[in-house]
Amino acid sequence: MAKELEIGVLLHTRHLIREGGSSPSFEQLWDDAVLSEEMGLDHIWLGDSITLLDKARGDCLTTLGALAMKTKRIKLGVVPFLPVLRHPVVLAHALATLDVISNGRLIIAASVASMREHIQRQFAACGAPIHEKAGRLEESIQILRGLWTQDTLTHEGRYYQLKEVGILPHPIQRPAIPIWLTADRHDDGFKRVAKLADGWVTMVNTAEKFAQGRAKVDVYARECGRAGKIPVSALYASFNMDANGEKARSEGWAWMEKFFGVPQSQSAYHVGIFGTPEECARTIQTYVDAGMTTVIARIASSDPKRQMRLLLNEVRPRLSL
Structure with a gap:
């Protein structure tokens, strides 16, 4: 399996x-x-x-x-x-x-x-x-x-x-x-992950950046004799899903603005995966294809139970690892 x-x-x-x-x-x-x-x-x-x-x-x-x-x-x-x-x-x-x-x-x-x-x-x-x-x-x-x-x-x-x-x-x-370490942009962070971590966590907002980050971790891990020692590649992202994709995007960003106290324009460093379950699955699949093994989901909704069910029952079955 x-x-x-x-x-x-x-x-x-x-x-x-x-x-x-x-x-x-x-x-x-x-x-x-x-x-x-x-x-x-x-x-x-x-x-x-x-x-x-x-x-x-x-x-x-x-x-x-x-x-x-x-x-x-x-x-x-x-x-x-x-x-x-x-x-x-x-x-x-x-x-x-x-x-x-x-x-x-x-x-x-x-x-x-x-x-x-x-x-x-x-x-x-x-x-x-x-x-x-x-x-x-x-x-x-x-x-x-x-x-x-x-x-x-x-x-x-x-x-x-x-x-x-x-x-x-x-x-x-x-x-x-297990100690996982975060790294998003700076080489010092990727080197720290390679040298010390059991897993890598990131908030990069595209699968391309995710793949580039994972590649850097692997290169630096080989250089310090830790190739294969960092099996976890985790994305920390916010989620809101609904059959109406526009509703999910509107509600998700409104929740984020209230939670962080800043407008969406100042939240570029947060990954928002908002839309229909199908749209969210397609987005997540691009990260999986880039090497992601794990998602840490912040639920950007006033109904977290429904969102968790959608994530498990409507999104995960659509993914191919």
Whole structure:
């Protein structure tokens, strides 16, 4: 049997926080997670932001622990995750514990982060120098894997120094929790994926750019002796589908403008796959033909359950891997 495209969905907590008044409830999130598993999705994802009131979310790691107890099979992840906002020893312990709680279902899709103003504010609030973000990310990944696989770790780096530090529990997954890394345009990002990642995540808005990015990852992976070590190629995109394609496009972009607080003209870096199920399947197929193995879907609709069903029942069966 041919392998199917893996499909995951981003579960939102922003509206639960901002519209919940003084007592926000996460009951809808638990229901959405259970439904995602029952429908046969491969993974569920949360976003990561800490100090941004206009983008407030529940803490992603705490919430993942609860989701792990509400589900049994589906994989759990954070995208895009910002490890540099946390000390790597504390983070290694938290993620390892989550992997044990979830019985080995954790994934992280880490990002070096952009230089957009709201990202700079968040780094400053967490005491993380944003001009050091790339170096700190790479060093953090080395520390995470060292603490997950060794009894004790001694590390003398530019940003972190550890002497005979160990954590327990270790993750269930071996050799370690999968770490996917984002890269869209810059060669430094593709080189980082090639050197350190178990998977590649991107938001490029054409299949041609996707193929070019995957080719760069493969070239750089061969150069550093990691050919074949990065099997996952994931597209992070927003979806809205309807039998009326124009309705889907209108609703999808209206949802995006409300969610991000900027007009469509300023959202060029977001991939919007909006239209009829047939149109969306044709678009996704171009990415599959370019090497995509996985979709992480942000549902740009007020009816996410219907959209998830369309994605699984009307779009995925039309795809040829």
